[in-house]
Structure formats: structure tokens, C-alpha cells
Amino acid sequence: MTPTLLDPAQTAARLPYPLLVSELAALLKDSSVQAPPRVVQPLPGGGSLFVMPALDARTAITKLITFTPGNAAAGLPTIQGDVVVFDVATGQRRLMLDGPTVTARRTAAVSLLAAQRLAPNTQGPMLIVGAGVQGLAHLEAFAEGLGVREFRVASRRAASAQALVHHAQSLGLNARMVFDADVALADCPLAVTCTPASAVVLSALPRPDGFISAVGAFTPAMLELSAALCQHFAAKGSIFVDTADASHEAGDLLQAGLDVSRIATLADVIRQDMKKPAGPVLFKSCGWAGWDLAAARAALAV
Template identity: 50%
Template sequence: MMVYDAAATARALPWAPLVHAIERTLLDLAQGQVQAPERWVLPLATDTSWFLMPAWLSASAGDLAAIKLITYAAANPERGLPAILGDVLVVRASTGERLALLDGPTVTARRTAAVTLYAAHRLAPRPVGPLLVIGTGVQALAHVAAFTEALGVDEVWVSGRTPASGRAFTQTLHQHGLFAEVATDLDAALQRCPMIVTCTPAQAVCLRGTVRDDAFVAAIGAFTPAMIELDPALTRDIAERGQVVIDSAAARHEAGDLIAAGLTLTDCATLAEQPARQDRGPVLFKSCGSALWDLAAARCVAESPRLPTF
């Protein structure tokens, strides 16, 4: 069994192959070749939960299974620890042979950003930036990397929880050779940026106002009914002017942003339903996460020449 640390896991999940693996997994799902039970969330301690997320391919589609076992502790950054800790185990489905052990936080960051990237390719009216990112954590960095490396976005505006966190994040981006500035006026940033990503701890609304007609808003941080990032009035406005797409069917009862806005979630198409880009209005892509995306990451790694062939 190959064991990948965080750096090796990142190298094994380049954007283009990972997006392709996501697309293939969605096609296999539509053909009944994928099983992905809804995740189990078990309380371990106060404000700390254990997530168990299995998914697998039929033998004809790839004979592959993956299970992610991670803990999520929202207060961990204050302790000097990552909010997400854990692993993804990749096995051959027919035999149970262990193929790889991947770093869970790295898989989560890269596959989440890659799903957003896939959605932007399909749905964004103007997928060229500038990009406004709200949040300064791991997911924010992964999304900036995905949008700049894979979409060619060359201008990034940052809104952090505090001015200091925003400045520190822009300095990190500068070290990667990117143009980045702190967005001190969010209303102005919304008018400048057609690409917007919210990736905060989702403990309070972080985005309100009015987005452009050609905006693509990816709301990443909220993944339970009690979590929220978007002002409900903003969510309703996008739904009325454009379209709302969710990453998976489970988001219909997990997406706090959409629930708070009172949307009829059965009207929201999933990525598996292959929604088409509309010819007018903004797009809201609501991502709550799914074992489907971990399985796609496992496919990406399993097809590497470093692992035994199937």
C-alpha cells in the first residue's frame, strides 16, 4: 500500500486529471455504476465530529472503493491545529486490497476546489475573473490555486475575518506570484468580480448585497442546515434572476444557505443532472461535499503509474 503525506497527495491530484475524474464519476453515477451512501456524522466531543464517507465503483466501472475518515473541529485553528484531520483509504473493491492511504485534509481541499472548478467550467457566464474570495483558510487557498492555475484568473480580491487575516493571505498569494489585494469595500468588489467564492467557517453571513448579472458564486463553507454564509436575500435574488445548482442530492437537506432562503430545493439541479449554462442571470453553485468527490480523487491516484494496475 502506498502512503501519501500531504505534499504527495497534492502532487497526485493535479487539477485537470482531477476534474476529469470528477466528470467520469458523475457519468458513472448517472449509469448506476457508483454507490455513495450519505455521510455519517458522529459526535466525538463538544464541537468535534467524526465524518465517515464511503463510495465505490462497480467492477465494470473501475473496481475501486474509497472511504474518508476525518474529524472536523471548528475550534482547531485557535489551537494551532487544522480544522480537518484524517485520511482517505483507497482499496480494490472486489478483493479489499489496500492500494493507498491519502492525506484527508489535502484530498478535501483539492477535490472541493476541483468540483467548484468543474461547475465553473460548465456554468459560469464569465469564468475569467477577477475573483473575489471570502475566507483565508485552506479552502480559500485551494480555490485560488484552482482558479488561477486552471482557469487563468490573474486578479484576486480577498476578504478575511479581520483586516490582518486578509493582508496575511494576500501576502501568501504574492509569494506565489499572484496579483492580490484586500477587498476593503465588498460592494465595490462585487461589481468588479464576476467570480466569487465563499469559504468561511460559516458561523455567520459573510456575503450580502447584489452580484453582477454574469456572476458565478460558489458557496463552499456551509455544509449543514445550521450553517450559513450567504444573506438569504442575496440567495433569493440569484434564484430569481439566474439559477441555483447543488453539488449532490444530499445538499437538498444539508445546504443551510438555501434552506435559510426558503428555496424549494427539489427545484435545484445537481451536477449529476448535467445542468446547462443559462443565457442570462447569475449562477449560485452550492457545495456541501460528498463521498463522490473523494472517490474521484481516489480514481485520480489509482490511475497513477506508482500504483499497481487493475
């Protein structure tokens, strides 16, 4: 069987956000899912090679991507690669999905699922810190999945922020660029940080009804949120992580001195049908091959 090779647009078409969110929730209840720790191999020059396998009773995947943060300055993609999808029963390749597209959409869908289940106030406006691929994906996901109509965009590069604002406006959304993310946070019950995570980009305290999804940092050395902000959520609100792997990957939380192993995961929220907690909520997402498996399941279903 010749696998179907999908380009970025074809991959995106197979991963509509409502279906992705549904598959993510279903996967967290599926006892057949296995996802061993990912292999992260440093590359000369500061990049990394990621090898991420996962499987359930019917489907197996491997995501093979490179992450090259230095590419951003040259206008090149920071994430490149593919997701290969296999049939478990026959071992045949079924699909080859565009890796960056899968990564962007499944990450935004995980944030969306967390917001649907945990955010005290889902009305918006929403602050997006970081106007790259993930910023765009989160804007589209929250507009489609939560009906958010108003956005604030902050970025180190004004041109990137303005480009995302123009894209939002082309979708009929109300969006504008802001120069100080900390100041803007006071007006935004929803926020996402999706930067290269090389420095703190958010340190202001959240609103009492605030929800922040922090997705940029996925190693112990990376961070986007100040230690004081993370500690505030621990003392006055709630913190959740995407998976237990965050206990050794969530740089924001680890550098704040928090015991991440004691923090509830998104699987706990779904399996225990947790009610929304009182007070502000921080959701820390580090990534997991299981999310890519959910995307593969969605792509096969379309």
C-alpha cells in the first residue's frame, strides 16, 4: 500500500479543531495508548532531533522532526519533519503528515481542550504572546472552538504581530497589536504564551478569572513565565500540566521551584471529569507523542 503523503494544507484539512479536540479527549480515556519518552538528540549548531513514537490498538505513529530555533532569525521554519502513520495489524504505512502542521494544530487543540474544561472565563479578549506559527494556530483554534472574537497580539517583532492581526481581521475577528503583554493581561481573561522561550515574556499577575496556556517552553532550561507568576498560580489559583512528562520538562515551573510531579494532568481532568476550579488557572503544555497519535486518528477519520 502506497501511503498518502499530505502537504501542509492537506494535513490541516484533515485536522479540524472540533475533531482534534474530540480525539484528544478520547485518547486520554483509551487504555491501549502507549507513548514512550521521546528521544531528543542535540544537533551541532544548537538544533535538536526529536523522535516521538506512540501507538494504540489500531494505529502506530512516529513523529520525526527537527527543532532549529536559530532559523527564526533567517525567516526559516524552526520545526521541520513528518509524522508517519502505520496500521498496527498489517504494519503498512497509511499516511505521512506534515510534521510542523501537526505540531501546530495539535498543540493549539490541547490548549483549547484545557481552556474548555478549566478556564473560569472563556469570553475573551485573548492575549497571544508570540506571533509565529503557534500564535496563529491558537488564534484560529480559540476563535473556532470557544467563539473568541477579540484578540490582543504581542511579539518582539512588530511585523509579525501586525501580520497576525491582519490575518485575524481577514477572518472577521477584532484584533490589535499591543506593545506590553503584562499591561494587556489585565484586560484579557484568556492568554497563551507561544514564544521561543528564551526569556521571560509574562510576569504580571493574572486576573482572578484568568487562564494562561504556556506552550513555548518544553525543556528544563526554557521558560516564558516569571517564577513569581508561577508561584502566584500555585498559591492563589491552580496549575495543570499536559502530561506527567512535564515533571522533568516544564522549565517555567521547575525554575520556579515547584514540585511538578504533584500537579494534576489533563488526563486527570478528563478521566475524573473535574469541575472548573476557583481562581486563576495556569496550564503548562510541553508536548507528547500521544497528541500526535490523536492527530493521526483524526486524519484517518476524515
